[in-house]
Amino acid sequence: MATHWTLGCDAVDPRRLAAFWALALGYVAEPGYDFPDGASIIDPAGRGPAIGFLRVPEPKTAKNRMHVDIRVAGEPPWDMTERERLIRAKVGELVVAGATAVREELEDDGVLGHVVMHDPEGNEFCVA
Structure with a gap:
């Protein structure tokens, strides 16, 4: 059986980035996840991993190692x-x-x- 996992992402504006990726992937906001410095989205069909976005103070500075x-x-x-x-x-x-x-x-x-x-x-x- 596969291990359940969440993709964690740093963001300057977690809610904006979560909204963008929800649109891009057909995901929805994770019910009950309501934190000012974070956001989480899930696959409504329950197949894909959750994706969490946490506020960090610094902007992105280098190329992604994964995408x-x-x-x-x-x-x-x-x-x-x-x-x-x-x-x-x-x-x-x-x-x-x-x-x-x-x-x-x-x-x-x-x-x-x-x-x-x-x-x-x-x-x-x-x-x-």
Whole structure:
């Protein structure tokens, strides 16, 4: 049996970052978690890990050693046209929510592989 775990994240503004990631991942605020210096989100279906955000005084200063990959197209095999449409739609939604699109990464055949992004506090993640 797998061990239950929570992804812990530092944040200057935990509530804002939790709201962004809840939108990005389809998560919801964790019921009963109401602390001024933190926020927590959960998978409403109970499959994914909880993600906690704790206030820290310093902003992010270096590249993430780990990051989240959001897989909007699911698992292969893919209809590549539909996969690209899903990726671009999610990128647009997340830009409106405060993310920044950094660059597109193409596969060897020129097909969109993923988009590298920054969340509202500059943490790297990818949409694939």
